[in-house]
Each structure stands twice: as structure tokens, then as C-alpha cells.
Amino acid sequence: MSEPARREIPQSDVRSRIAEARSIVVKIGSSALTDMHDGLDRSRLDALADALEARMRAGTNVTVVSSGAVGAGIAPLGLKKRPTDLATKQAAASVGQLALAHAWGTSFHRYQRTVGQVLLTADDFANRRHHANAQRTLERLVSLGVVPVINENDTVATNEIRFGDNDRLAALVAHSIRADALLLLSDVDGLYDGDPRKVGPNGERAQFIPEVHGPEDLDGVIAGSGGALGTGGMASKLTAARLSADAGVPVLLAAASDAALALQDASVGTVFAARAERLSARRFWVRHAADSSGSLVLDDGAVAAVVNRRRSLLAAGIVDVKGAFYAGDVVELVDLAGAVRGRGVVSYDADEITLMEGRSTADLPPDLRRPVVHADDLVAR
Numbered sequence: 001m002s003e004p005a006r007r008e009i010p011q012s013d014v015r016s017r018i019a020e021a022r023s024i025v026v027k028i029g030s031s032a033l034t035d036m037h038d039g040l041d042r043s044r045l046d047a048l049a050d051a052l053e054a055r056m057r058a059g060t061n062v063t064v065v066s067s068g069a070v071g072a073g074i075a076p077l078g079l080k081k082r083p084t085d086l087a088t089k090q091a092a093a094s095v096g097q098l099a100l101a102h103a104w105g106t107s108f109h110r111y112q113r114t115v116g117q118v119l120l121t122a123d124d125f126a127n128r129r130h131h132a133n134a135q136r137t138l139e140r141l142v143s144l145g146v147v148p149v150i151n152e153n154d155t156v157a158t159n160e161i162r163f164g165d166n167d168r169l170a171a172l173v174a175h176s177i178r179a180d181a182l183l184l185l186s187d188v189d190g191l192y193d194g195d196p197r198k199v200g201p202n203g204e205r206a207q208f209i210p211e212v213h214g215p216e217d218l219d220g221v222i223a224g225s226g227g228a229l230g231t232g233g234m235a236s237k238l239t240a241a242r243l244s245a246d247a248g249v250p251v252l253l254a255a256a257s258d259a260a261l262a263l264q265d266a267s268v269g270t271v272f273a274a275r276a277e278r279l280s281a282r283r284f285w286v287r288h289a290a291d292s293s294g295s296l297v298l299d300d301g302a303v304a305a306v307v308n309r310r311r312s313l314l315a316a317g318i319v320d321v322k323g324a325f326y327a328g329d330v331v332e333l334v335d336l337a338g339a340v341r342g343r344g345v346v347s348y349d350a351d352e353i354t355l356m357e358g359r360s361t362a363d364l365p366p367d368l369r370r371p372v373v374h375a376d377d378l379v380a381r
């Protein structure tokens with residue numbers, strides 16, 4: 001059978017920016033590294049290490065986020081398919097992570113390159129001290145010429161091992177280490193307007209989207225689920241790409257089998273342009289990294305003021321307070337219909353806001369006249 005024709009992809013500013021990035025985060029999905037029956041695919045890891053090493057030799061700092069621990073634990077545990085219950089998933093991740101880290105070490109050892117394992121949870125980005133420590137470790141590893149290989153710390157993940165978390169984790173890492181580009185390598189060669197595995201009744205196939213510059217380019221796009229090895233599918237990649245674009249980091253989504261070209265000149269896959277105006281580190285943290293500890297329900301006037309006019313939130317527009325939180329915590333700002341319209345850092349404890357809600361500033365005692373959420377600490381959805 002002849003090779004399918006390579007797609008013609010025009011060069012663009014976003015692609016040049018990714019091709020010339022001095023520091024990149026490369027996230028590799030489970031589906032690109034593991035096979036249900038044979039576990040880790042060593043030849044695919046070797047090919048990825050070849051492409052990553054070539055980019056490092058060209059002068060780029062590379063940080064890897066590697067999924068695949070659960071997938072790599074399936075065969076050694078004698079399981080027939082990806083486990084669905086949390087305890088077995090965590091057991092598989094525990095067994096598989098050791099194999100995964102070892103496999104990366106072996107692949108890079110062919111170049112005398114050392115790898116360092118870093119296990120993180122998204123929660124670590126919500127905790128400023130953990131975040132600062134992780135950031136320092138990652139920067140030090142890179143300055144020592146070591147490839148950090150990051151994965152979610154699955155065995156301590158408190159909720160569950162959510163599919164696709166590593167896409168988000170990779171975007172948080174890219175922001176944290178101030179990377180110039182994020183590459184998401186998967187088993188699909190880019191973004192399509194629908195699931196590329198599906199064929200319509202008249203043989204219609206999903207259309208490839210080479211560049212995304214803003215939400216308008218995603219109109220009508222159906223982001224479907226992932227493969228059998230269990231992942232977040234396209235939806236989690238789009239969320240991660242948006243998060244990264246907010247942070248000012250452009251994204252390339254490509255097939256891991258195209259890693260050599262993706263890393264060499266970004267001439268494959270879909271690119272997501274970064275927003276020209278970056279969110280400040282503080283607002284980025286409020287929107288993406290911090291856990292929310294509760295919520296404030298706002299009346300329509302308050303929603304219009306904070307969402308449309310970017311004003312501070314005053315007590316007068318609050319109709320309800322939910323959850324136990326303290327001054328300095330991040331809360332969700334919810335409208336009367338229950339939709340989340342923003343997030344912000346509160347200046348008061350939940351108990352105090354309960355006493356203040358609905359009251360105009362002039363009616364409040366002098367020590368409670370500051371806005372409940374200052375405009376600088378508030379991000380609209």
C-alpha cells in the first residue's frame with residue numbers, strides 16, 4: 001500500500017514561533033506510547049527520544065510530560081483492559097510508572113542523556129509553596145542538561161485519575177516554567193471539526209483545522225472522546241490549549257508519529273495562537289490553577305458590572321454565599337441561573353460576606369467597605 005499524501009501545511013507566524021522556541025514543554029499521550037496488549041512500545045519511545053534529543057542539540061530546553069503509567073501497568077498486572085475502578089487504576093499507575101520512567105531513561109541513555117522523574121498533581125499548582133518548589137526543581141533539572149519527565153502523581157490523586165489531566169498539567173507546567181511553546185503529541189494528527197474516526201452516512205469525513213486563532217475558529221467543532229487506552233479525548237486538549245493561549249504560550253497539536261517534524265519545524269498538526277495580551281500571573285492563577293473554595297451568587301446588575309464592565313464586586317450585588325472560605329481564597333462567581341460567570345479572590349471570610357450581602361457600601365461599617373472581590377483579582381468567564 002502506498003503512503004498517504006502528506007498534507008500541505010502553509011508556514012505561519014505561529015508555526016515559526018513554535019519552531020524557534022528556546023524552551024518547550026512536550027506532552028505525550030498514553031495512546032502514543034502504549035499498546036493494550038504489549039504495554040509500552042519501546043520503539044515509539046526511542047523515536048520520540050530521537051526527536052527530542054535533536055531539538056535539545058539545536059539549543060532548546062525540553063521538558064516532557066509523559067502519560068502512560070496506567071497503560072504500562074495493564075500487562076504486568078495481567079489485566080485484559082484499562083481498569084475502571086480507582087484503586088486498580090492507581091495500582092496500575094504505580095506498577096506502570098516505574099516501567100515508564102525506566103523506559104524513558106533507557107531511550108535517552110542511548111545519547112548519554114539523563115532523565116529525572118517528577119510526579120505532580122494539578123493541586124500542586126494551587127499551592128504556592130509546592131508550586132515554587134516544583135518550578136525550582138524543574139528549572140534546575142533543565143539547567144543540568146537533564147530531561148524532566150513529568151506525570152501526574154496518580155497514586156495520591158485524591159479524587160480520581162481524571163482522563164486528560166495531563167493535558168492540563170502540561171499547560172500549567174508550560175506557564176509555570178515560562179516555556180515558549182507547548183506541544184501535545186497524541187495518536188491523532190491534529191484537530192478536526194469532528195471525530196476523525198467517524199464516517200458519516202454518505203462517507204463524509206471530519207475536516208482538518210490547521211490553525212486556531214480564537215474561539216470563532218472552534219465554532220461547530222465537536223471534540224470527541226479519546227481512545228481505548230482511556231484519555232480525555234479532544235475536549236481536554238482544547239481546554240489545555242485555551243489555558244496555554246491565555247498564558248501566552250502557543251500550542252502545537254500533532255501525532256506522536258510525526259514528532260520529528262513537529263519538533264524540527266512545526267510543519268505538521270494544528271497550531272493554536274497565543275493571546276497577544278497575556279493574563280497576569282495572578283489572574284492566570286485565579287482562573288486556572290487555584291481550587292475554588294466556595295461561591296458567591298450575584299444578581300444581574302452585579303454580573304453585568306463584573307463580567308461586562310470589569311468592575312470590582314461590591315456586597316450590594318451578592319444574593320447568596322455558598323461554602324466555607326476565608327479572605328484570600330478563590331471563589332466562583334455564579335449568576336442567578338447557576339452559571340459560573342467568573343472567579344475571584346475574596347477580601348473577606350464567608351461569614352463576614354453573609355452579613356454584608358445585599359447592603360450598599362455606605363451602609364457598611366468602615367472596615368467592611370472594601371470591594372468583596374477587587375477587579376484586579378477577578379477573571380470573567
Ligand SMILES: Nc1ncnc2c1ncn2[C@@H]1O[C@H](COP(=O)(O)OP(=O)(O)O)[C@@H](O)[C@H]1O
Pocket residue numbers: 028029030031032164185186187188190191192193194195196197221222223224225226227230231232233234
Ligand atoms: N474533533 C476531534 N479532532 C481530533 N481528534 C478527535 C476529535 N474528537 C475526538 N478525537 C479523538 O481524540 C483522540 C485523542 O485523544 P486522546 O485519546 O485523549 O489522546 P492522548 O492519549 O494523546 O491524550 C484521537 O484518537 C481522536 O480520534
Ligand SMILES: N[C@@H](CCC(=O)OP(=O)(O)O)C(=O)O
Pocket residue numbers: 028029030031066067068069070071093151152154161162163164165166167230231232233
Ligand atoms: N497519569 C495517567 C494519564 C492521564 C492522562 O491524562 O492520560 P492522557 O490523556 O493519555 O494524556 C497515566 O500516566 O496513565
